[in-house]
Structures are given as C-alpha cells and as structure tokens.
Amino acid sequence: MGxxxxxxxxxxxxxxxxxxxxxGKVRGGVVVIQEVWGxxxxxxxxxxxxxxxxxxxxAPAMFDRVEYGYESNDYSQAQFAVxxxxxxxxxxxxxxxxxEATVKxxxxxxxxxxxxxxxxxxxxxxxANRGLGLSAASGYYGGGIPxxxxxxxxxxxxxxxxxxxxxxxxxxxxxxxxxxxxxxxYVYDAGHGFCNSDRPDKFDEAACKKASARTLEFFHKHxx
Amino acid sequence: xxRSGLAGxxxxxxxxxxxxxxxxxxxxxxxxxxxxxxxxxxxxxxxVSIYNDHTVQRVLLALPDGGRVPVHPVLAxxxxxxxx
Numbered sequence: 001m002g003x004x005x006x007x008x009x010x011x012x013x014x015x016x017x018x019x020x021x022x023x024g025k026v027r028g029g030v031v032v033i034q035e036v037w038g039x040x041x042x043x044x045x046x047x048x049x050x051x052x053x054x055x056x057x058x059a060p061a062m063f064d065r066v067e068y069g070y071e072s073n074d075y076s077q078a079q080f081a082v083x084x085x086x087x088x089x090x091x092x093x094x095x096x097x098x099x100e101a102t103v104k105x106x107x108x109x110x111x112x113x114x115x116x117x118x119x120x121x122x123x124x125x126x127x128a129n130r131g132l133g134l135s136a137a138s139g140y141y142g143g144g145i146p147x148x149x150x151x152x153x154x155x156x157x158x159x160x161x162x163x164x165x166x167x168x169x170x171x172x173x174x175x176x177x178x179x180x181x182x183x184x185x186y187v188y189d190a191g192h193g194f195c196n197s198d199r200p201d202k203f204d205e206a207a208c209k210k211a212s213a214r215t216l217e218f219f220h221k222h223x224x
Numbered sequence: 225x226x227r228s229g230l231a232g233x234x235x236x237x238x239x240x241x242x243x244x245x246x247x248x249x250x251x252x253x254x255x256x257x258x259x260x261x262x263x264x265x266x267x268x269x270x271x272v273s274i275y276n277d278h279t280v281q282r283v284l285l286a287l288p289d290g291g292r293v294p295v296h297p298v299l300a301x302x303x304x305x306x307x308x
Contacts, residue, residue, distance in 0.1 A: 036274065080262035080270050087274040088259070122275070144275025167271030192271065 020051035028223030029106030033116025038071030056109025128153035136222035236301035254279035
C-alpha cells in the first residue's frame with residue numbers, strides 16, 4: 001500500500017522512511033516508530049494499517065545514522081549482536097531530529113500523533129516530552145522505563161505494557177503510573193511484543209486488538 | 225567439625241557456609257556485556273542490556289578483597305559436590 005521515501009532532518013541528514021496515504025478522507029498524520037529491527041515487514045504493515053484507518057502514516061528508519069538501510073525480519077538471537085552494535089552507537093538526540101522531520105512529513109495529513117513499539121515505545125515517550133509539533137502519543141512496551149521516567153510528556157500521552165513482560169518489571173510500570181497519574185497506562189495480560197503479528201511466540205491477538213483500539217480512539221480524540 | 229571438613233574439600237561449599245553465616249554477602253550489580261556475547265543472551269537480558277548501556281543485572285558474591293564472583297556457578301558447584 002505504501003511507498004519508500006527519503007526524508008531530510010534539520011541537520012541535513014537524509015534517511016529512509018516508509019509512507020502510506022489513505023485512499024479516502026485523511027483524518028490526520030501518524031508517525032510509527034519501529035522496534036529494533038528497522039523498517040521491516042511488520043513495521044511497514046503497521047504504517048499501512050494506520051493508512052487504512054484514515055491517517056497519513058510515516059515510519060522513519062531510526063538506525064539509518066548508524067547503519068544506513070538496516071532492516072531485518074530475522075527475530076532470532078543471530079541478530080542480537082548486530083542490534084547490540086547498532087544501539088551502542090545510537091544517539092537519542094539525533095534520533096529526535098529524525099522524528100521531528102517525520103512529524104513534518106506526516107503533518108501533510110493534519111494533526112500528528114506518534115506511536116511506537118518496544119524501542120519505539122521509548123522513543124514515543126521521549127518525543128512526547130519534546131513536543132516536536134505532535135498532538136498525541138500512544139506508545140507500546142517501551143523498555144528501560146528508568147531512563148525516561150523523568151521526562152514529563154508535554155502532549156496527551158498513553159502507554160501500553162504487557163503485565164507478563166519479563167524485560168519490563170511491573171514495579172517500573174507502577175512507578176511510571178504513580179509519577180504521571182494524568183497519563184493513561186494500560187497493562188495487558190500479555191508478554192513483551194504482544195502486538196507484533198509476525199512473531200507468533202510474542203503476538204497476543206486479544207491484547208493487541210484491545211490496545212490498538214484504544215490507540216485509535218485516542219488518535220480520533222486528539223487528531224481527528 | 226563436620227561442616228569444616230566439607231568446607232575444606234569444597235571451596236564452593238565453604239563460600240555457601242560463609243554466606244549463610246554472614247561472613248560473605250550478595251550484591252546485585254550491573255555487569256557489562258560484550259557485543260560478541262549477545263547471541264548467548266536470553267531475550268530478557270538482551271532487552272535489559274540495550275536499554276541499560278549494554279549491561280545486565282547479575283547477582284554476585286562480594287568477596288572480602290572487593291572482588292566479585294557470579295553466585296550461581298558457586299551454588300551449582302556446591303550442589304554438585306554434595307551430590308557426589
């Protein structure tokens with residue numbers, strides 16, 4: 001449904017992205033932030049899904065500054081060393097420049113929301129803290145909560161976590177809830193990665209449907 | 225006498241006795257992970273490491289000289305000694 005495009009950040013860096021435009025009326029724009037596997041099949045399918053729901057959706061390739069063009073559909077441990085190397089060199093500061101450029105691209109559709117999964121969930125929270133011209137943020141199982149708990153969201157934000165996520169302790173989720181009572185933080189009876197339908201060992205259809213419906217309702221309310 | 229005899233034959237078991245007596249203690253600390261070791265990580269440790277500066281939390285035996293030893297292999301060695 002969508003197409004691969006190039007975007008330019010404010011510092012001149014040109015990076016890959018994937019964009020999908022709705023066929024009918026456009027309700028707004030949505031930025032989709034990847035997991036750690038780049039602009040792979042699943043992330044592009046999420047972009048296409050938001051377009052089917054009426055949003056001009058764009059996903060930036062968040063690792064292009066580290067390894068241009070990286071993307072993988074290999075979810076096995078064989079990729080762990082590659083991803084470890086990528087995240088070692090990854091910069092949150094320049095990442096926000098790429099997110100900002102993507103927000104501008106999605107703004108062609110109107111007000112812009114941001115969503116992201118795992119690594120992208122953390123980026124979603126950080127983008128909500130920066131503002132970046134966004135109108136709403138809905139993040140999924142962003143790991144490393146202690147690394148972003150001090151960053152207060154500046155826009156309406158909600159987050160979705162798996163209660164059985166062995167990489168994100170429930171105590172940290174409770175800390176986040178306590179710290180930001182104005183943020184809707186939903187916990188599902190599922191593990192990490194519950195919305196990745198390309199990973200049958202992680203995917204929880206019931207939890208993903210519920211969370212995705214909440215995100216859409218949230219975006220309908222804040223974007224249009 | 226019996227315990228000291230066992231401890232004399234197994235350094236690992238001696239450490240367990242010292243732990244129980246409070247002469248040694250456990251700590252949980254961040255331990256760095258080499259990129260080359262990433263394929264050996266479980267999914268949870270992989271996640272934790274990429275969000276925590278490539279470190280994972282490990283339970284360690286704190287030695288009197290300030291050194292640190294992973295406690296699980298010590299426990300495994302002590303158990304293996306008792307089984308034999």
